[in-house]
Amino acid sequence: MTSNDRSSPSYWEKGSGSRGNSRHLEVTGQRVKYIGPGSADKDAACVRANTYVPPSQAIYYFEVQIVSKGRDGYIGVGFCTADVNMDRLPGWEPQSYGYHGDDGNAFRSDGKGRRYGPTFGTGDVIGSLLNRAEQTIAYFKNGIDLGTAFIGVAEEKLYPCVGMQTHEEEVLANFGDAPFKADVDSMRVEAARRLEAQIRQTELPGRGKVGSLMAEMIFDYMVHNSYFESAAVVARDLLDGAVEVSPKDRDEVRLRAGVAEALIAGHIEDAMSTAERVAPGVLQAHPSILFRLHCQKFMELVRQRDDEAAMAFGRSVLVKAASTGEDQELLQDALSLLGYNDPASSPCGNLLGTKVREDLAKLLIAAILKHTGRREQSAMERIGCQLETSLGTLLSLGDPRISLIDNAGPGNALKY
Known part of the structure; x- marks a missing residue:
């Protein structure tokens, strides 16, 4: 099971050193070997992946197998930005993070590490977890979680990196092409659960x-x-x-439902009269909807194959009622139905379908609600729309937490 998408890191970038020490590394795909002099700190060399971790990726994980710890095992594994001095081990420079094998220390932005985990060497597999949702970096040794190493990791573009310093040190990376030692799926689930718990801790105001x-x-x-x-x-x-x-609420809701049902059933006059009963003056206040209702009455006559009545209604009402360019276009499409023996199979036959009546019913109900000072949606539905819009905005901004929320499923609000 892999953790990363196609835009994620996939191999080590040759010559990514900022000065001359990149020549100390033999880089082949996912494999790196130290071939430099290895006599002092000045001989250290670091290599980063071919691309940075996508900022929108909430959970990113890669592993490094220690093929050989070499002479001293001065191997560092971690993350760094693109402008870091690569002639230093990970964590020794600003905006870089590293876990080192020789002493088990964690280094962040300077050469003074702090005690973190066990040492590691030949045969060990070291995993690095970047959790953008919580802005942390954690490490794993042979699939075992060593806990959080760094917090407040806010850099937008971080590259996986590995550094070495002594003879014959060699590592092989796994960027997701093969199964990982650690359970990445569980990492995502736990991160989603923590995010859900954080959201649920938000208290809504009481209302007495x-x-x-x-x-x-x-x-x-x-x-x-x-x-x-x-x-x-x-x-x-x-x-x-x-x-x-209240009885008034019941009556209004039922009448509105009756308007929609009548319109969808093709009983246009009934729908119009009920609409006026619920919201007097609503049709005159929305002339475009009124014209569409007249067109729908015309099309019902066509659908019933009462061409004589349809033509009479068209001449006496429709032609006179069309006032805008959109009205004229709809009028021409509606009148064209009379030119076919089978109007339903004509180029404008869709006008006789149920969907047209359903869409018109939605418009009419929305107009009634607005005319009577009510909202088209309930408060909960409006909040749902606002939430969807907010999530879309956060997604467009690359907020990594959205990938945990966006994969939600029933029964687990944030299941990945």
Whole structure:
């Protein structure tokens, strides 16, 4: 099982040293061997991967097998930015991080390491985990988690890197082409769970005697979508009876539903009269919708093959009602239906389909809600739309936490 996508690092970049010590490394694909003099710190050399870890990738992991620890095992594994001095071991320079095999210390931005984990040498496999969601770096030895080594890791473009300093040191990287020693899937799941726990710790404001904000939103959603019995249960059990479904709410919701049902069924006059009953003046306030309703009445006559009535209605109402360029275009398409023996198979036959009536019903209901001072969606549905938009914005900005949220599934809000 691999952890990385196609844009992730895949091999070591030859000659990535910033000065001359890159000649001390023999680099072949994922393999690196130290061939320099190895007599002092000035002989150290580091190599980085061919590309940086994608900033939007929440969990990135790679492993390095220690083929040979060489003379002294001065091998460092970690991450660095592109402008780091590569004639130093990982972690010895600003914006670089390293875990070193000779002493087990963790180094960050200077040559003074701190005690972190065990030493490592020939045959060991060292894994490096970059967790962008939590801005941490952790290491694994032979698949065993050694814990967090660095926190506050905020650099946007970090490259996997490895450094060496003494004779015959040699490593072989695994950037995801082969199974890892560590369980990367579990790392993602645990990271998602921690993020979920963090989100759940966010407290919504209480609303006194009325009850919780969430319960109010559930009640509003139930009423808005005609689930009156369920709304009554929510009001009773979650809101202590502080609110109720009023007869007016029931009547308005049912009438709006009746408008949509009549229109979709092709009973245009019934839909229009009910719309005026629910929201007097709504059709005159939305002339484009009124014209589309007239067109739909015309098309219902065509669908019923009452061509004489359709032509009469077209001459007396439609032609006179078209006032905009969009109206004229729809009028021409509608009138063209009369020129075919089988209007449904004509180029504009889609106008006779159910989807056209369904779309018009949505427009009319939205106009009714606006005309009566109500919102088209319940508060919960609006929040859902806002959340989706926010996630899209964060995704476009490359926020790595979105990859943990975006793979959510039922039963686990942040399952990867």
